[in-house]
Every structure is written in C-alpha cells, then in structure tokens.
Amino acid sequence: MAAGTTAAVLVLSASPVNAQTTANQCLVCHASLPDAALAAPAKAFPGDVHQQRGFGCVDCHGGNAATPDKSQAHNAARGYRGKPRGPQIIATCARCHSDPELMHKFAPRQRVDQAAEYASSVHGKRLAEGDLGVATCVTCHGAHGVRLVNDARSPAFPTNVAATCGTCHSSAEHMKSYKLPNGSPLPTSQRAEYERSVHYAALAGQRDMSAPTCNDCHGNHGAAPPGVSSLTTVCGTCHTVFQTKFATSVHAQIFEKACIECHSNHAVLAPSDRMLGTAKDTVCASCHEDKDDPGFVGATKMHDSMERLTSAVDSSAALIARVKNDGMEVGDQELALNEARTKLVLARTEVHMFDPAALDAIVNDGTKILAGVDQAGTKALGELAYRRRGLFVSLGVILLVVTALALKIKDLGKEQ
Amino acid sequence: MSSAFNRRRFLDAILGAGFISTIAAVAYPVWRYLIPPVSGEPATQSVVAAQASQVKPNSGLVFKFGSKPGLLVRTPDGELQAFNAVCTHLDCTVQYKPDTSQIWCACHNGTYDLQGNVVSGPPPRPLERLVVNQRGDEVVVSRT
Known part of the structure; x- marks a missing residue:
C-alpha cells in the first residue's frame, strides 16, 4: 500500500503540467555555473525529448524548480534526490517508462517492460550485485540530451549502436575486471570485428536499417550473449531458410557454435563459394583434412558441383551476351539464364544442408537449363556466321559489278 | 585539245568521287553490321x-x-x-x-x-x- 502511494506521488510529481507553470530556475542557475560538469546538463536539456514534452529537471532529480535559492531548490523535503546513480537511475526512468497509463499519453506504441528486461540482462544482474560500472539507461540513451531512438542523433539509433556499446566494450581498461564464464578475459575486439562485417556494410554503407547491429542479436534492454543453443535461432531471425536447412544437416548435431563455426559472429564476412571445398583457405578444411574423411569427400563433391554450375552460368551468360551484341534475338535464352541463376541461388542455400546428393539435384537442374541455352546460343552463332558469309558473297558481287561498270565506261570513253 | 583534256579530267573527277561515295555508302552499313553498337534490347511494353x-x-x-x-x-x-x-x-x-x-x-x-x-x-x-x-x-x- 505504501509503495503504491509512493508510486502515485512520484507519477504525479512527474506530470509535465506542474513543470510548465513556472520558469525553470534549475536551468537558469546551472547554465551559468563555472563547473562544466554542472553546467552541461542545463545546456543539453533544451533539445531533450522529455523537455519537449513538458518534463523538467525536478521530474528526475526532485527539488523545487521555482526558486533561484539553492537551499530551497535542493531541499530534500521537496523530494530533492540529486544525481541518481546505479539502481536509482533504473528506478527513476522506470517510474514513467514502466507505467502503461502514463506512457500511453506520450508514446502509446512504446513498450513499458524495459526495466523488467533490464533486470534480466547481464548488465542488470551485475548492477543488482552492486557493480556500478555496468551500463544503465543513461549510458546508452544519454541523460540530458535524450533523443527518440529513431532520431539519427540518438546513441541508440541503429547506425550509432555499435559505437555506443563500444564505449565500454571496446575499452580494455573498462572491461579488464570482467571475465567470461570460463575465466578468460572478455574480448574488446567486437566493434572492430563488426565493422568489418557484411552486416555493418549494409547498415552503415547502404543505410539498410534492417541490417543487424549489436542489440539485434544480443537484445537491447535484456542484453546478454546468445546461448550456444539459441545461436541458430538468433541468426535464423533473419536467415530463416538457412536455419531450416541447417537444422536438418549433420552439422546441426556437431557444431557447438552453429552458424558462427563457419561465418564467425561479429566479423560476418560476405559469404562466397570459395568457403566451400577442401583447399587450405576453405572453412571445410579447418575440420576435414583427411582424404578418407566422409566430410572431406562430401566437401569436395559439393565444391565441384558449385564450381560446375557457376562456371556453366558464367560461360552461358558470356555466350548469350556475345550473341545478343551481334544483333540476334535471345529473349528466350535470357529467360532461361535467369532460371539457371535462380538454381544457383537455390544451390547456395542448399549447401547449408551439407548433403552432396541434394545439392547435385539442384545443380543438375541448372546445368540442364544451361545446356539448352548453350545449344540455342551456338545455333544463333552459326546463323550469324551464315548471314555474314552471305553478306560477303553479295558484297563481292556488288563490287565486281561496280568495277566492271567502271571499266565499261572507260572503254566507252576511249571509243568516243 | 586542251579543252577535251580538261573535260575528261573533270568527268573523271566526278566519276571518281561518285565511285568513292558509292563504296562508302555500301561499306558503312556493312561496317556497322559487322561491329554493331552495344545497345540494350528495347524493353517489352x-x-x-x-x-x-x-x-x-x-x-x-x-x-x-x-x-x-x-x-x-x-x-x-x-x-x-x-x-x-x-x-x-x-x-x-x-x-x-x-x-x-x-x-x-x-x-x-x-x-x-x-x-x-x-x-x-x-x-x-x-x-x-x-x-x-x-x-x-x-x-x-x-x-x-
């Protein structure tokens, strides 16, 4: 009952209506303070999303914003709490952000379970154990210049997330006291690795906001490393077909780290057919070195199949481009070529089943289509050569006639 | 004599130019046929x-x-x-x-x-x- 009353009082005190009725003396005073650390909040707050919705300093810090007198403004009797730290930050934000009725007035679609999620995160658990070095709400969202997450200036905007997480996770100094469950040091190379990845290239390079950043795999408020058992599910959130194919494969039972065994985790590079096979730089070779190993045999077969289809597609495409450039109609062949390319994409998907026979079936479909394309292309080239021969013959005849005509005219001239 | 010689040279020049023009008129389309410009197929409408x-x-x-x-x-x-x-x-x-x-x-x-x-x-x-x-x-x- 007491807790409920306290919550009600806090929510009432968070009402923006109260904050709007009088001038905010906190800002007036703090903006002129010589200590930059104390002045910065007052300077940053005017652009803050909370300020724009009518909230003031006292809604988080308590106290009295109506008076320029410091002792009255910082009066504990008026609920002055000063700068919240650690768990107080979570509680301060959660007062509003965990209140569905209050949040409905300002952001009806926004979730209100952030604090509950945070408590389940590695950050939240360590904070509950007394570790004040972990991230809280303000670490990622800022404190006095908070922007909406969809504002590109927000530290939580997708393209800024890696840098935000990297503030702590890329700092060897900050992370030195943290260990992995097996006791080894926590790595600090994640951001650098991520920035080499195909995901980062899509997000930062192509501005594809659906490309994943840290929180898409680790969670944001409930941030935690994905467990080994859920790795395929995490990757499969976007790569559903590959998850389905992989789940039926023999590797699903063997790989301890699922997808990342071949693709890595943070440094997910653009996949390529060169990953497949038994050459030294292939991922298969890292486990399958023995020529009698069924995996070695399977990897060789799959590599050969993919090589067969890719080279056939390239060769047919070059033939059709040449024939088309020579002016022949190749619409049907281009259509068939598209179909063969579809088979190639399907084959690259099928690779994740690690079943050479299943892969071969798709590759054979593709090469069969391409055989027809090549046959038509070769026939068109033959037709073109025939037309050229005819043209040269007719040209020769025309030249002969013209020459004869010229000689005849000359003869006539001599006779006259 | 001089007049006939001039007329013949004039006619030869006319014929030569006509012959060269005819050759060019025949050769140019042949050349374009043998080495066609790279151009995309018009999109089907x-x-x-x-x-x-x-x-x-x-x-x-x-x-x-x-x-x-x-x-x-x-x-x-x-x-x-x-x-x-x-x-x-x-x-x-x-x-x-x-x-x-x-x-x-x-x-x-x-x-x-x-x-x-x-x-x-x-x-x-x-x-x-x-x-x-x-x-x-x-x-x-x-x-x-």
Missing part, C-alpha cells in the same frame, strides 16, 4: 500473358515478358494482377503461393502481398507492378 479463362482464382502463372519472367495472379477475389516476377533480393523468379495467397520467393523465403509489397524476408523493395487489361479472353500485360 506489352504481351498477351494468358487466356483469362486459363487462370483460376487463387492461382498464378509465370509468363515471358521480354527477356524477364512475369507473374500473372488471379486473386481469391477474382482480380487479375501482374508483376515483374524477379525477386528484388537476388533476382530469383518468384511464384504464387495459394495456401497463403501471397507471392513467394523460394530462394530466401521472401514474401510479397498481392500488391507486390514486401511482407517478410530479405527483399529490399516491392515487386514492379505491371498493368493488366483484358481484350476479349486475352489478358494483355503492359508496362504502362
């Missing part, structure tokens, strides 16, 4: 995709639209819609999925609604929509 009676409600039909595949769909409501059937993700050919009444790409499980908009999966853009008209029983699909 209109094709008869199917007979309307062939396309049952809640079904789709892939047809040739120039050098690209097109997809003609008759929605469960009986409306005819046509799209460029090339998935906007990696150019696979899409197909109609009657169980979900959606357009589906088998390569990476991309799905589009019956307006061509992306519903789920990796496609970055909607499918290109084509215009459908009926001429008797013929379904005429065009780009504009």
